[in-house]
Amino acid sequence: MYDNEMKLEFLSKSSNEAFARITVAAFASQLDPTIEELADIKTAVSEAVTNSIIHGYENMEGIIKIKGRIIKNTVELEISDTGKGIENVELARKPLYTTKANLERSGMGFTIMESFMDEVEIDSVFGLGTKVIMRKKIKKHIEDLNEILSVGGVC
Amino acid sequence: MNINYEKKDKLLIVEITEEIDHHVVEKIRRKVDDGITRYMPRKTIFDFSRVSFMDSAGIGMIIGRYKMMKLIGGSLEIVNISSTVKRILEMSGINKIIPLEGKREVV
Numbered sequence: 001m002y003d004n005e006m007k008l009e010f011l012s013k014s015s016n017e018a019f020a021r022i023t024v025a026a027f028a029s030q031l032d033p034t035i036e037e038l039a040d041i042k043t044a045v046s047e048a049v050t051n052s053i054i055h056g057y058e059n060m061e062g063i064i065k066i067k068g069r070i071i072k073n074t075v076e077l078e079i080s081d082t083g084k085g086i087e088n089v090e091l092a093r094k095p096l097y098t099t100k101a102n103l104e105r106s107g108m109g110f111t112i113m114e115s116f117m118d119e120v121e122i123d124s125v126f127g128l129g130t131k132v133i134m135r136k137k138i139k140k141h142i143e144d145l146n147e148i149l150s151v152g153g154v155c
Numbered sequence: 156m157n158i159n160y161e162k163k164d165k166l167l168i169v170e171i172t173e174e175i176d177h178h179v180v181e182k183i184r185r186k187v188d189d190g191i192t193r194y195m196p197r198k199t200i201f202d203f204s205r206v207s208f209m210d211s212a213g214i215g216m217i218i219g220r221y222k223m224m225k226l227i228g229g230s231l232e233i234v235n236i237s238s239t240v241k242r243i244l245e246m247s248g249i250n251k252i253i254p255l256e257g258k259r260e261v262v
Contacts, residue, residue, distance in 0.1 A: 014178035039239045046210040050177040104215035108247050
């Protein structure tokens with residue numbers, strides 16, 4: 001059904017933030033993204049995983065799951081936890097809004113996810129957990145080039 | 156990371172050598188705050204030439220150190236910043252209060 005799929009499960013330890021973003025980046029590399037596109041994906045994953053650790057599990061131990069899919073030239077990522085959930089998703093999405101200002105959190109997590117990915121869906125049930133689904137279309141550089149060349153040929 | 160104090164110009168130079176995320180900011184925060192309270196520098200300079208990745212945890216860390224420097228009447232600057240990291244800082248509006256354009260020779 002999908003062109004490719006992977007699943008990742010790890011403990012909600014902050015040392016796994018780098019592991020998660022690097023692993024997802026390696027998976028997304030199959031689509032031959034630019035360095036910038038790859039940096040966007042890494043940053044969005046880092047934000048979602050950090051949210052699960054700090055807000056979802058509030059630094060207690062839990063499991064974070066990542067499902068990655070490649071559908072044609074789109075990367076779809078589903079990052080979920082079974083932590084405490086988000087009480088007000090609309091508020092959480094607002095730039096600079098944070099419930100943890102005392103920890104020097106900037107409140108930019110969702111804003112960064114939204115600007116670096118094409119689509120971000122937040123599915124959260126207060127008390128049960130949060131699932132973030134993000135999609136990013138990777139531009140097909142080689143095919144684009146071929147298109148330009150073929151158009152050039154017709155002219 | 157490396158922290159050096161240049162006594163002559165009262166500069167605290169902080170060279171960060173790892174990816175900046177929630178996992179490492181706690182350590183950076185502790186070391187930089189320790190340096191600031193010990194030397195009371197005129198300016199703290201973050202050298203980002205070896206920072207290839209930063210997420211929003213870095214924004215909070217930088218704003219925190221900016222406030223601390225302001226409190227002691229000093230300033231903060233970030234130099235040698237990559238375009239990827241700059242994009243994140245600009246998104247937060249940090250570039251309006253902290254200079255990001257600077258370059259500095261890495262010794």
